[in-house]
């Protein structure tokens with residue numbers, strides 16, 4: 084399973100990259116706004132900076148909602164860097180645009196997916212990635228991980244090549260459950276990724292090993 088970080092924050096992208104496990108980045112208009120990135124030029128420059136930091140796919144979301152405008156915007160985003168993946172919302176014009184991008188060699192990520200039916204449409208339209216928002220599904224009293232399992236089963240049976248990119252991750256357990264459910268990729272904020280490191284027995288065990296090693300060194304020194 085590939086690990087993408089879901090942020091436009093350069094320090095956090097760098098921290099995940101330095102860990103050596105980062106395969107890509109996803110952003111959305113809310114995440115760009117959170118970093119204070121405003122205006123077309125600043126947005127384009129920010130995507131380029133991210134692409135130069137990370138050697139992997141970087142999703143850049145279109146803001147348009149009509150097919151012609153999505154295509155024009157997507158072409159501009161794709162021209163920034165070969166690793167840009169155009170992120171397109173799951174709406175009727177988005178599906179038409181996904182097909183156009185697929186026919187014209189531009190990589191896509193179909194976003195705002197909340198059902199298996201939407202995931203089937205995204206695959207049929209040739210999206211490279213489909214992004215089900217599992218945290219937001221949990222928020223609405225459904226089970227986001229169950230949707231990942233269902234999509235994984237459908238894609239396997241049907242032989243769809245679209246990769247399942249589980250998004251709206253809220254916890255380390257979400258990441259583990261997505262791996263178990265057959266997700267190809269997760270995109271997560273930094274905190275849940277770092278949360279995977281944590282276990283109290285690791286900390287206790289390391290403290291004991293270090294204490295015993297110190298004793299061993301002291302005993303060796305006094306024996307000399």
Ligand code: G3P
Pocket residue numbers: 089109111216218219250251252270
């Ligand atoms: O990638 C989609 C993600 O950014 C949405 O996450 O936490 O706003 O539901 P969240």
